[in-house]
Amino acid sequence: xxxxxxxxxxxxxxxxxxxxxxxxxxxxxxxxxxxxxxxxxxxxxxxxxxxxxxxxxxxxxxxxxxxxxxxxxxxxxxxxxxxxxxxxxxxxxxxxxxxxxxxxxxxxxxxxxxxxxxxxxxxxxxxxxxxxxxxxxxxxxxxxxxxxxxxxxxxxxxxxxxxxxxxxxxxxxxxxxxxxxxxxxxxxxxxxxxxxxxxxxxxxxxxxxxxxxxxxxxxxxxxxxxxxxxxxxxxxxxxxxxxxxxxxxxxxxxxxxxxxxxxxxxxxxxxxxxxxxxxxxxxxxxxxxxxxxxxxxxxxxxxxxxxxxxxxxxxxxxxxxxxxxxxxxxxxxxxxxxxxxxxxxxxxxxxxxxxxxxxxxxxxxxxxxxxxxxxxxx
Numbered sequence: 001x002x003x004x005x006x007x008x009x010x011x012x013x014x015x016x017x018x019x020x021x022x023x024x025x026x027x028x029x030x031x032x033x034x035x036x037x038x039x040x041x042x043x044x045x046x047x048x049x050x051x052x053x054x055x056x057x058x059x060x061x062x063x064x065x066x067x068x069x070x071x072x073x074x075x076x077x078x079x080x081x082x083x084x085x086x087x088x089x090x091x092x093x094x095x096x097x098x099x100x101x102x103x104x105x106x107x108x109x110x111x112x113x114x115x116x117x118x119x120x121x122x123x124x125x126x127x128x129x130x131x132x133x134x135x136x137x138x139x140x141x142x143x144x145x146x147x148x149x150x151x152x153x154x155x156x157x158x159x160x161x162x163x164x165x166x167x168x169x170x171x172x173x174x175x176x177x178x179x180x181x182x183x184x185x186x187x188x189x190x191x192x193x194x195x196x197x198x199x200x201x202x203x204x205x206x207x208x209x210x211x212x213x214x215x216x217x218x219x220x221x222x223x224x225x226x227x228x229x230x231x232x233x234x235x236x237x238x239x240x241x242x243x244x245x246x247x248x249x250x251x252x253x254x255x256x257x258x259x260x261x262x263x264x265x266x267x268x269x270x271x272x273x274x275x276x277x278x279x280x281x282x283x284x285x286x287x288x289x290x291x292x293x294x295x296x297x298x299x300x301x302x303x304x305x306x307x308x309x310x311x312x313x314x315x316x317x318x319x320x321x322x323x324x325x326x327x328x329x330x331x332x333x334x335x336x337x338x339x340x341x342x343x344x345x346x347x348x349x350x351x352x353x354x355x356x357x358x359x360x361x362x363x364x365x366x367x368x369x370x371x372x373x374x375x376x377x378x
Contacts, residue, residue: 002029002333002342007081007175010073011057013037013351014086016130016155017163017191018114019053022084024168026056026345027333033076033358036351038063048350052330056345060359061352062377069377070096076362077102081178082110082171088127089119099186109184110174114167118190130158133191139199146216146223162194217268219243225275226251226265229304236287237304238294251299255281 007030011022026032034057041048048054062069074097077083083102085092092098099111116133117123131152134140139158144151167189174185205211205218216223226248227241242251252259264270282290287303294301305313311322311329323332326347333342355378359369372378 001340002027003337003340004172005029005340007031008079009033009082009084010035010076010080011084012086012092013059014114016086016159017167017189018084018086019051020160020164021112021114021167021171021189022057023053023055023345024165025082025171028342029340030056030082031361032057033080033362034059034349035064035073035076036061038352041350049326049347050328051348052328054348055325055330057349058354058358058361059349059351060355060378064095064097066375066377068372068375072372072377073097074102074105077109078105079362080106080109081175082112084112084114084167084171086114089115089124103184107184108178108182110171110178110187111184112167112171112174112187112189114163114189116163116191118193119188130155130163130191134158134162134195136192137196137199138203139195142199142202142215142221144215144222146214150215157198158191158195162198163189163191166191166194166197223268223271225271225278228275230279230282232285232287232290233283234286234288238282238287238290239302239304240294241300243300247298247300250297254293254297254299 004025007025009022009025009030009032011018011032011034013019013034013036022032022034034054036059038061045051062073064070064073077097085097093100102109102111113119115124116128116130117126131140134153134157140150140152142150143153167187170187170189174187178184202211206213211218215221218224219227222228227243229237229239231237240251242248248262248265249259252262262274265274285293290301291303295303303313310316316322320332322329323344324330325344328347332344336342355373356369359372359378360366364372369378
């Protein structure tokens with residue numbers, strides 16, 4: 001089992017980064033009971049059993065507005081090591097499930113809060129989405145071509161990197177402290193904060209004077225011809241990144257180019273003409289032909305694969321990067337551990353799939369479950 005085996009988490013259902021944090025923790029062996037809202041499924045969100053980011057849970061539906069529902073939730077929280085919620089600030093407090101109430105019942109509880117803007121600040125209560133949060137810290141502005149609009153990096157940077165992964169990291173830190181001190185904590189994970197943290201190396205380069213505050217004007221933002229993407233003759237792409245001198249020397253050698261013609265490669269004034277030259281070269285062969293020449297060498301190369309191609313690549317197959325569970329192809333848990341390898345969690349439940357059984361694991365009897373159902377709580 002994974003390194004978080006034995007950790008129990010109550011998750012209040014949400015969308016985006018909260019469930020992704022739960023996936024990260026479930027992948028590592030944590031036992032997660034998700035509390036879903038009562039009501040019909042949203043047909044626009046597809047089959048909930050195929051929702052990869054919600055794998056590894058059991059789900060019950062609680063009508064939190066019903067009399068006695070808050071007490072039921074608190075009885076579960078009393079037994080948990082951690083809690084995840086992703087509502088706007090103040091919502092859990094209005095439900096009677098805020099951190100103060102929960103810590104009165106469970107002093108060691110790690111209370112994970114996932115928002116876009118954070119629990120405080122002038123924007124805290126405003127609605128927003130991933131693209132808004134990464135706009136505030138300079139991240140979105142920095143991505144894209146110089147003469148075009150900034151390009152949203154899917155929602156990987158905000159929702160999942162700056163949000164879900166930061167929440168999971170914060171909760172593990174707090175769990176570690178709670179295990180030694182007996183005192184829990186509140187983790188205020190905000191996507192805007194997390195995106196700013198991820199920008200720390202770029203701000204560091206800016207502070208050192210080696211990064212221009214311009215889009216597509218730096219080595220790592222698409223300006224340098226030796227770090228970028230090139231179209232091949234079959235309209236597929238390859239990525240190259242021979243940043244270091246020894247890798248660049250090998251790159252020129254494999255292309256049978258004279259190093260003297262590229263001696264001043266770090267001078268931005270030469271980048272455009274070098275890029276045009278490389279574009280003409282890479283357009284002469286297919287992506288697979290370039291793979292034959294470059295793949296496995298030290299020029300820092302990879303083909304640009306789509307989502308159908310990626311699981312079929314030999315490296316991904318050899319490492320088991322993608323696996324199939326319940327007929328759904330999905331990424332395997334990461335990272336990997338030698339002494340506590342995580343297992344692939346069960347596929348995601350639909351809301352209420354485990355109403356009849358999940359509470360048995362949390363100390364409820366069958367009669368208790370029947371009573372909750374009759375009362376309209378469960």
